[in-house]
Amino acid sequence: MKNRYFIIFMLIGLMFHSCVEYVDGVDINPNAFTEAPGELVIGQAELTFVELFSGESNRLAGIFTDHFTGADRQFISYNNYNVTAGDFTSSWGSVYSGGYAQAKIAREDAQAQGNVVLQGIAEIMMAAFAGETTLLYGDVPFSQAADVDQFPDPLYDGQIEVLQGVQGLLSSALGNVGSATVNDFYGSNIFVSNDATWAEVAHSLKARYYLAAKNYEMALTEAQLGIATPNADLLSLHTSASGGQNLYYQFGALARAGYLTVEGSTLKNLVDGTTPRLLATPGDTERGAVYFDGIELNYTDGGYFAIDAPAHLVTWVETKLIEAEAAARTGGDGLTPFNAVRDYLATLYGGDFPHSTATGNDLILQILEEKYISLIGQLSVFSDVRRTGNALGVAIKSNTAQTIPQRFLYPQSEVDTNDNFTGLINLFAPTAINQ
Numbered sequence: 001m002k003n004r005y006f007i008i009f010m011l012i013g014l015m016f017h018s019c020v021e022y023v024d025g026v027d028i029n030p031n032a033f034t035e036a037p038g039e040l041v042i043g044q045a046e047l048t049f050v051e052l053f054s055g056e057s058n059r060l061a062g063i064f065t066d067h068f069t070g071a072d073r074q075f076i077s078y079n080n081y082n083v084t085a086g087d088f089t090s091s092w093g094s095v096y097s098g099g100y101a102q103a104k105i106a107r108e109d110a111q112a113q114g115n116v117v118l119q120g121i122a123e124i125m126m127a128a129f130a131g132e133t134t135l136l137y138g139d140v141p142f143s144q145a146a147d148v149d150q151f152p153d154p155l156y157d158g159q160i161e162v163l164q165g166v167q168g169l170l171s172s173a174l175g176n177v178g179s180a181t182v183n184d185f186y187g188s189n190i191f192v193s194n195d196a197t198w199a200e201v202a203h204s205l206k207a208r209y210y211l212a213a214k215n216y217e218m219a220l221t222e223a224q225l226g227i228a229t230p231n232a233d234l235l236s237l238h239t240s241a242s243g244g245q246n247l248y249y250q251f252g253a254l255a256r257a258g259y260l261t262v263e264g265s266t267l268k269n270l271v272d273g274t275t276p277r278l279l280a281t282p283g284d285t286e287r288g289a290v291y292f293d294g295i296e297l298n299y300t301d302g303g304y305f306a307i308d309a310p311a312h313l314v315t316w317v318e319t320k321l322i323e324a325e326a327a328a329r330t331g332g333d334g335l336t337p338f339n340a341v342r343d344y345l346a347t348l349y350g351g352d353f354p355h356s357t358a359t360g361n362d363l364i365l366q367i368l369e370e371k372y373i374s375l376i377g378q379l380s381v382f383s384d385v386r387r388t389g390n391a392l393g394v395a396i397k398s399n400t401a402q403t404i405p406q407r408f409l410y411p412q413s414e415v416d417t418n419d420n421f422t423g424l425i426n427l428f429a430p431t432a433i434n435q
Contacts, residue, residue, distance in 0.1 A: 038107070057379065059260060121186055173202050194233065235315075240307050246307060291376060338366070
């Protein structure tokens with residue numbers, strides 16, 4: 001009898017063990033990845049990088065700097081500087097979750113693999129996300145950002161400290177990327193295939209952020225090491241395929257036609273001659289035909305915002321104009337790099353872009369004006385207008401405002417969920433570097 005019970009219990013035990021082995025792992029979804037190699041994750045960061053420099057933030061900054069006119073529905077409110085914290089939740093979340101966090105994951109994986117080039121590219125992405133975000137908002141999470149397990153409510157770092165950290169990331173990147181080209185190393189499906197190198201991109205970004213911080217000596221040094229030819233620009237790759245179109249085109253031609261125009265804008269008035277240029281530029285007629293289609297942005301074939309037109313992310317023109325301004329402000333030769341840009345524009349648009357012979361503050365203002373026009377729809381213009389105290393006299397569009405907006409509002413998501421949120425700050429309160 002005892003032997004019979006023993007055999008029964010043994011059979012039950014074997015059956016239970018077999019069932020456990022049979023169902024082991026059935027609750028694991030093979031398509032729900034908990035981690036991915038850095039070589040794949042960096043692509044998500046790069047896509048968000050493109051969005052950062054040609055998406056929602058650019059449209060709003062372009063309204064604030066009077067590149068664009070908000071002409072329909074809520075964009076009429078934006079044109080009068082009537083924005084709320086909720087208007088910034090999407091772009092903030094995209095930068096931190098889709099951009100900075102993914103770049104950080106790629107960097108950590110690259111460090112574990114000993115892949116120094118990938119590590120450097122990830123550091124460039126992290127630097128750009130942090131750099132642009134602090135320029136837009138002021139104090140932002142940085143040292144505790146994208147570490148939700150350890151810091152679910154990240155502290156805010158001061159803007160000056162964040163920009164110092166950004167320079168550190170870019171310096172580290174320069175020690176890692178070597179001579180790697182964008183096309184050959186993790187950029188071929190995201191960026192236009194040309195002569196761009198990650199090192200030159202990093203130097204140009206360093207110049208951009210030193211300029212924003214008013215460190216003109218270092219801005220000059222880095223600009224001279226930055227993108228060396230127009231064929232080495234960092235440009236986003238777009239096609240006519242669904243989901244692959246230029247982001248301005250997706251918004252203005254497909255999703256929200258008529259919301260964003262240039263009617264009566266400072267930019268349109270300068271380009272079409274309604275407002276005289278500081279440096280007379282007949283070639284603006286040809287440039288305007290590429291930029292604009294009447295009072296609309298030019299979404300047609302060959303237009304600046306066409307369906308397959310690249311977005312200008314980090315460019316030779318910006319780099320040379322940084323060099324020109326920084327040199328002019330530090331007693332150096334600003335004319336040569338400025339006139340080099342004018343020569344390039346003449347070739348690009350086929351019009352007349354005469355050289356400047358100005359000196360002193362007149363030269364600086366001409367450089368700023370050319371940059372304001374050449375970098376249409378780009379975030380750096382918003383930085384320049386605030387940094388210089390609106391030296392160009394960009395139109396203030398609200399009857400109740402004394403200046404253009406000085407920052408983006410912190411998003412509602414931070415107000416609601418971050419226990420270390422720094423507190424609400426007025427749209428017209430300058431950030432630390434512009435006080």
